[in-house]
Amino acid sequence: MILPATGLLAQLGAASPLVAAPMAGGPSRPELVLAASRAGGLGFLAGGYKNAAQLQAQISAVQSETSLFGVNLFVPNPVPVSRQDFARYRSELQRWIRQYVDRAHDAEETSDRAHVAEVALPIDARVDDDAWDEKLALLEEQPVPVVCLTFGLPAEQDMRRLQATGATVVVTVTDASEAARAQAAGADGLIVQSTAAGGHHGSWTPVRKPEQVSLRQLLANVRVRSDLPLWAAGGLSTPEAVHAVLAHGAEAAAVGTVLLRSGESGAQVAHQQALAEASPELSTVVTTAFSGRPARALPNAFTADLTAQAPLGFPALHHLTASLRRAFAEVGDPEGLNLWAGTGFAEARQEPAEVILRRLAGQ
Numbered sequence: 001m002i003l004p005a006t007g008l009l010a011q012l013g014a015a016s017p018l019v020a021a022p023m024a025g026g027p028s029r030p031e032l033v034l035a036a037s038r039a040g041g042l043g044f045l046a047g048g049y050k051n052a053a054q055l056q057a058q059i060s061a062v063q064s065e066t067s068l069f070g071v072n073l074f075v076p077n078p079v080p081v082s083r084q085d086f087a088r089y090r091s092e093l094q095r096w097i098r099q100y101v102d103r104a105h106d107a108e109e110t111s112d113r114a115h116v117a118e119v120a121l122p123i124d125a126r127v128d129d130d131a132w133d134e135k136l137a138l139l140e141e142q143p144v145p146v147v148c149l150t151f152g153l154p155a156e157q158d159m160r161r162l163q164a165t166g167a168t169v170v171v172t173v174t175d176a177s178e179a180a181r182a183q184a185a186g187a188d189g190l191i192v193q194s195t196a197a198g199g200h201h202g203s204w205t206p207v208r209k210p211e212q213v214s215l216r217q218l219l220a221n222v223r224v225r226s227d228l229p230l231w232a233a234g235g236l237s238t239p240e241a242v243h244a245v246l247a248h249g250a251e252a253a254a255v256g257t258v259l260l261r262s263g264e265s266g267a268q269v270a271h272q273q274a275l276a277e278a279s280p281e282l283s284t285v286v287t288t289a290f291s292g293r294p295a296r297a298l299p300n301a302f303t304a305d306l307t308a309q310a311p312l313g314f315p316a317l318h319h320l321t322a323s324l325r326r327a328f329a330e331v332g333d334p335e336g337l338n339l340w341a342g343t344g345f346a347e348a349r350q351e352p353a354e355v356i357l358r359r360l361a362g363q
C-alpha cells in the first residue's frame with residue numbers, strides 16, 4: 001500500500017508522509033534534502049554547528065531546485081557543567097588519548113594515533129548559542145517553508161519572528177509536557193522523538209532521565225495534551241514501522257539513521273563504514289561523552305571507556321571534543337568518532353535516498 005501525505009505535510013505540498021530528519025555534522029547536505037523532495041517527502045537542512053554563511057549557502061543550493069524543504073535550528077538552551085567537572089573530564093580525555101596511543105598494534109596504527117595525540121584540547125569551557133541570532137536574521141532575509149527547532153523552546157519574540165517569516169514552525173518534543181508547552185507557544189506541529197532515535201535526544205531538560213516509552217506510547221501520551229499534527233521520529237527503519245506510527249496518530253515518519261549510508265548522505269566515511277560493519281545484533285548506547293548531551297550511538301572505544309566518566313554539559317563538551325573527533329575522522333578511525341545511530345541502524349543501506357524513502361512509504 002502506498003502511503004499518501006496528509007494534514008500539515010500535504011498542505012505544505014508533500015505527496016509522501018516521509019520526512020528526512022535533520023542530521024547535523026555533515027549528513028544532511030543539500031543532496032539529501034533534494035532526494036527527499038524527489039521522493040515526494042520533506043527534507044531538512046541541519047543548521048546546527050554551522051555559521052549563518054554556511055547555512056545560507058546550503059539554503060540557496062536547495063532553494064534553486066525545490067520549494068519544499070525545511071531548516072533545523074538548535075534552540076539555545078545550554079546544559080551547565082561545573083568548572084571542576086569540566087576540568088576533570090578534560091584530564092580523563094587526555095589520559096584516554098595517551099592510553100589509546102599506547103594500545104596501537106602496528107606501525108600504521110601508531111602513526112594514525114600519533115596524529116590524534118597531537119590534538120590540543122581547549123582549556124576553558126566554551127558555551128555559545130550556535131549563532132542563533134545570526135541564523136534568525138538569515139531566515140528573515142531568506143525565508144524557508146518549514147523551520148524545525150530542537151533542544152527547547154525559543155523566547156516568545158523569537159518564535160514570533162520565525163512565524164512572521166511565513167515559515168511553518170515545528171518543534172521537537174520528547175514528552176507530553178514539552179508537547180503542551182510547544183502548542184501553547186504557537187507551534188504549528190510537533191516532531192515527537194522517542195529515545196530510540198539516533199543522535200541527540202531532543203529533550204529540553206537532559207538532566208532529567210527520560211522515560212523509556214515506545215514511540216507509539218509516546219505518540220499516545222502526547223495526543224492527550226496536544227491536538228497538533230505529529231511527526232514521529234525514533235528507530236523507524238522499515239515500511240512496517242512507518243505504517244505502525246501512521247496508524248497510531250502520526251501524520252508523518254521522520255527518519256535519520258536509515259539514510260546515513262545513502263548515496264546523498266554527507267556522513268563521514270568512517271561513520272558509514274562502521275554502520276556497514278556493525279553486527280545487526282549490536283546494541284546502540286546512550287552517551288554524553290562526545291557532546292555533554294545524551295545521544296544514541298554505535299559503541300566504540302570512546303563510548304566504552306568514557307561514557308561512565310562523562311558529565312552533562314552542552315555545548316561545552318561538544319567544543320571540548322570537536323578537534324579530537326576531527327582528528328579521528330582525518331585518519332579514518334571510528335573508535336573516537338561520534339557514530340550516531342538509532343536502534344534501527346541495521347536497516348541503513350547503501351542505496352539512493354529516494355529509493356529508501358519510497359520503500360519506507362510502501363512504493
Ligand SMILES: Cc1cc2nc3c(=O)[nH]c(=O)nc-3n(C[C@H](O)[C@H](O)[C@H](O)COP(=O)(O)O)c2cc1C
Nearest residue numbers: 021022023024150197198199234235256257340342
Ligand atoms: C547523525 C545524526 C545527526 C542528528 N542531528 C540532528 C540535528 O542536528 N537536529 C535535530 O533536531 N535532530 C538531529 N538528529 C535526530 C534526527 O533528526 C531524528 O530525530 C532521528 O534521526 C530519528 O531517529 P532515527 O535515527 O532512529 O531515524 C540527528 C540524528 C542523527 C542520526
